[in-house]
Amino acid sequence: MSKERWMARIIDPLVADLVAWIGSGRPYLEVMDAWKTSCPRLPVWEEANARGLLARSRDRSGTEWVHLTPAGESLLRQERG
Known part of the structure; x- marks a missing residue:
């Protein structure tokens, strides 16, 4: 498995978690x-x-x-399926 693919398997779920957690918005400091x-x-x-x-x-x-962003909202919709 390539390094890029390995990293994507690790970070993609974390990025999806961050997007879901932010949802409709959160203060930057939070x-x-x-x-x-x-x-x-x-x-x-x-x-x-x-x-x-x-x-x-x-x-x-x-x-x-x-x-x-619209891209983030699209990812959130995909993740919620």
């Missing part, structure tokens, strides 16, 4: 606190962003939010 990683080989947050699944925005009070 996401960072819950999903910080100590393993540089499993950067779930970075991978989800690289795949275009997440976006960030600020509300009127200045709170930064993480929400799903």
